[in-house]
Amino acid sequence: MDTPQSKSGHEVFLRRAFDVARRAMTHGNQPFGAFLVNAAGEVLLESENGFMPDRDMTGHAERLLASQASKQFDPDFLGTCTLYTSAEPCAMCSGAIYWAGIGRVVYGLPERRLKTMTGNHNENPTLDLPCRTVFAAGQRHIEVVGPLLEEDAAAIHDGFWDKKLAEHAAP
Numbered sequence: 001m002d003t004p005q006s007k008s009g010h011e012v013f014l015r016r017a018f019d020v021a022r023r024a025m026t027h028g029n030q031p032f033g034a035f036l037v038n039a040a041g042e043v044l045l046e047s048e049n050g051f052m053p054d055r056d057m058t059g060h061a062e063r064l065l066a067s068q069a070s071k072q073f074d075p076d077f078l079g080t081c082t083l084y085t086s087a088e089p090c091a092m093c094s095g096a097i098y099w100a101g102i103g104r105v106v107y108g109l110p111e112r113r114l115k116t117m118t119g120n121h122n123e124n125p126t127l128d129l130p131c132r133t134v135f136a137a138g139q140r141h142i143e144v145v146g147p148l149l150e151e152d153a154a155a156i157h158d159g160f161w162d163k164k165l166a167e168h169a170a171p
C-alpha cells in the first residue's frame with residue numbers, strides 16, 4: 001500500500017485528491033477536493049468543495065474536512081495524519097487544519113497560481129496568503145509538502161472560472 005512517507009506516495013494520494021476535485025464539479029461545485037489519510041496510508045475522510053447547495057462561501061473542501069476530522073478524532077491522533085488537497089489551503093482552511101491538529105499538508109496547485117485563474121471571481125476571490133505563513137504563526141509544527149504535480153492540478157481548473165464568469169455575465 002502507498003503510504004504518506006515518500007514523494008511517490010504523495011503523488012499517488014494527490015492524484016486521488018484531483019479525482020475528488022473533478023467529482024465536485026459533477027455535483028455543481030467548484031473543482032476542489034481533499035482527503036485525510038493516517039500514517040499507514042488508510043483513507044479516513046474525504047471532502048469535495050461544498051459551495052452548493054447553500055452557496056456557502058466558507059464551504060471549502062479542506063475546511064469541511066478539518067471540521068469533520070476534529071469531531072471524529074483527537075488532535076494527538078490527527079497529528080500523525082496527512083491531509084491531501086488539490087490546491088493549497090487558503091488562510092481560513094489553514095486555520096481550520098491548525099485548530100484540528102492535523103500534522104501534515106500536501107497540496108497540488110499553489111494559491112498564487114489559482115489566483116491568476118480565478119481573479120476576483122465572485123464565487124472565489126482567492127485569498128493569496130501562503131499556508132506556510134499561516135502555520136508559521138501557530139504554536140505547533142505542521143509539515144507542508146507542495147506544490148506537487150502542479151500542471152496536473154492546474155489543468156483541473158482549465159476553463160472552469162472563465163465559464164463561470166460568462167454565466168454570470170449572461171443577462
Ligand SMILES: [Zn+2]
Nearest residue numbers: 060089090093
Ligand atoms: Zn480554503
